[in-house]
Amino acid sequence: MMAACTWLNNLYRDPADSKLEGVDLSAPLTYADRFRIRHPGGSWDTFPPHIDGGSIERWEDPAFRACFSDILSGNWRQHDPYALLGRLNARASLYQRPNRASIFRTFQGWLAMSETAPTQGTLKVFPDVLLSNAYLILRPFFRPLVPVDSKDIMNHQNWEFDISSPEFPGIVLRDDGFSGPRPTPExxxxMFLEKTMTSVPKVMPGDAVFWHCDVVHSVEQEHTGTEDSAVMYIPALPTCPLNQAYVEKQKECFLNGIRPPDFPQGLEQFPGTGTPKDILSSVGQRAMGLTVAVA
Ligand SMILES: [Fe+2]
Incomplete structure (x- = not known):
């Protein structure tokens, strides 16, 4: 997993080719996320198409917005989702809401702990991150002139540039703040979401699936299989000041057997949690912040 994350982190690039202080794409860090066991049957509507790691922050935070400057200046084809610079300082969680990743993940990922095939509660992704970024970032600045269920909705003449509205379609205001982007067919x-959202191929235990941090993804509503569909969420994180600072706090939580900072807090102690003795490799120990890098 560490080798795979290192490879993924190195898909990002610095267009200015400057030496960025405190950044090492080849030194992965670890973000302790969730473990999911989904039983067969039932229907989930908990994870419709969405993007994690920043909601209204994509427009509101100047550094995050800079990641999309080519789109906002009209040169959307030049947008590079793998440009490193804005990502390093982007504040993806301005309001410190629980369940919001505050770190920079180059890719989100999950490690399969069971055999899972399409229709068995697996992951679906929108297959083009350049197009979805360009469309989602510009969408708040356009208004349809016909009802959304009109057969003429796809005609570009039925859309108008309009910056008078404070609405951000797909950004949802909830009790605990903004969530989304959650694109919908309406x-x-x-985006033709009913057709374009694509299930990942069948995975076996130990297979890992990664998707770029801006990729629209969802979880299948149905699980028609007969076994549990189980995954560990393990994203790819490079070393950078933002991530290093988080890993320092996460380490203290790990040593105390309590939940990491980005998650709902509670004081309960869980039995059987890991300890530093369980992390055998030097790469893993460093990724958890237990040792410092040797230059
Ligand atoms: Fe997600």
């Missing part, structure tokens, strides 16, 4: 008809 609000984002040009």
């Amino acid at each position: 609000l984002h008809p040009h």
Whole structure:
């Protein structure tokens, strides 16, 4: 997993080719995320198409917004989802809400702990991150002139540039703040989500699936299999000041057997949690912040 994450982190690049202080794409860090066991049957509507790691922050935070500057200046084809610079300082969680990743993940990922095939509760992704980024970032600045269920909704003449509205389609205001982006067929008809969201192929235990941090993804509603569908969420994190600072706090939580900072807090102690003795490799120990890098 550490080797795979290192490879993924190195898909990002610095267009200016400057030496960025405190950044090492080849030194992965670890973000302790969730473990999921989904039983067969039932229907989940908990994870419709969405993007994690920043909601209204994508527009509101100047550094995060800089990641999309080519799109916002009209040169959307030049947008590089793998440009490193803005990502390093992007504040993806301005309001410190629980369950919001505050770190920079180059890719989100999960490690399969069971055999899972399409229709068995697996992951679906939108297959083009350049197009979805361009469309989602610009969508708040356009307004349809016909009802969303009109057969003429796809005609570009039925859309108008309009910056008078404070609405951000797909950004949902909840009790605990903004969530989303959550594109929907009604609000984002040009994404053809019913057709384009694609299930990942069958995975076996030990297979890992990664998707770029801006990729629209969802979880299948149905699980028609006969076994549990179980995954560990393990993203790819490079070393950078933002991630290093988080890993320092996460380490203290790990040593105390309590939940990491980005998650709902509670004081309960869980039996059987890991200890530093369980992390055998020097790469893993460093990724958890237990040792410092040797230059
Ligand atoms: Fe997600």
